[in-house]
Amino acid sequence: MKDILFYFVVIAYVTAGYGENSAPDQCQALSPLSQCPMDIPSMKLLKKLYEESPDKNVIISPIGVFTLLSLYASGSEKQSRDEVMQLLGFNYFTQLLDCYSGLSEMFSFMNQKYIILANKVLVSDKYTINDGFSYTTSLYKSEVDKKNFENQTAAAEAINKWSSEKTNGIINEPVSASDIDADMAVALFNVIFLKDKWHVPFSVANTKDQDFYVDRSTVVKRPMMHLKHPLYYYDDKNMGAKMVMLPYKGTGFRMVIVLPNEMDGLPQVLEKFSETRLMDSVNKMRPQGDKVYLYMPKFEFKTKIELNDILPKVGVTSIFEQGSSGVVKERTVSVSKALQQTFIKVDEEGSTAGAFTGFLFMPTSLENPKSEPIPFKAHHPFLYVILQNDFVLFAGTYTH
Incomplete structure (x- = not known):
């Protein structure tokens, strides 16, 4: 039995409105976290999604997927961790951890008028979270709660309530009771909600x-x-x-x-x-x-992605096959399900984009x-x- 479910649901919301008539300087100095090599793995993931999807209008939130992969990797070892590091472009796990924990901290201080990025970990009331993994969740600014997954309806309602609160009601039912396994040990989630206006709107x-x-x-x-x-x-x-x-x-x-x-x-x-x-x-x-x-x-459309199918095509296979001992104390766990749901709307005022991701586990x-x-x-x-x-x-x- 696989005991951890990775559920990726990403929703993006961007609205552009009436701004000044001059463009701001967008060629800014690189941020302190600029050594996070996110663009190549993002394009690898998008390329495979594009190739596999019968509808070529597709969207993904790489930061949601990569944040949960890196968080899970902190509780895994050997091949599972190595595959995540290779996809995300790191030679040392400490670099990977510094990158994505730093991003979680950076976004936690941003103006929530524009951007919300949040992580949540649900642990079955039958298990105890590993001390090291618990420390990593704090670095990722993750909320951590106990949950009785045997009550699948109540567990799904709690997850959906959290998502709805974080996305201002845009994503209010990312999971259903059928997504919840009564024997599940851990669930990891990420939500990203972006709401902004064009600096210079279209007429x-x-x-x-x-x-x-x-x-x-x-x-x-x-x-x-x-x-x-x-x-x-x-x-x-x-x-x-x-x-x-x-x-x-x-x-x-x-x-x-x-x-x-x-x-x-x-x-x-x-x-x-x-x-x-x-x-x-x-x-x-x-x-x-x-x-x-x-x-x-x-344009406006939604994409629901079965990451169980996509991640192995970019080299991440072992998280679904090998047990990880550093997530909960009582037993090893592996990923049973990985999903992402995304939404985008682009119009004259701007774009709406958001993401809820869950691992149910320039000069x-x-x-x-x-x-x-x-x-x-x-x-x-x-x-x-x-x-x-x-x-x-x-x-x-x-x-x-």
């Missing part, structure tokens, strides 16, 4: 139905938003894509749109960024002396000289990421 009056090329032979009509502004921009010839940045009003929050040069180039761009740091390209973006003419679709630059306006028409499949400074909160693809 609703300018949104028109226009052609969107799903592929070279399929064209659909989609509501395309239009913005004319001196946005940060970069033409990455090595990656075969152009990039534009949309800042939010909250300091350091921004969405980056990565548009492949080729209409069918999204798989190749995902492949390249799964091997080369996305932030290297993001940090080359510069404000344009003249305006960028941006066209992009407004300042001068503006360029005046030049011709740059057209950026996202009318074929593209990649997007939502960042807080250099940390990947959400990553997704829009294809139809």
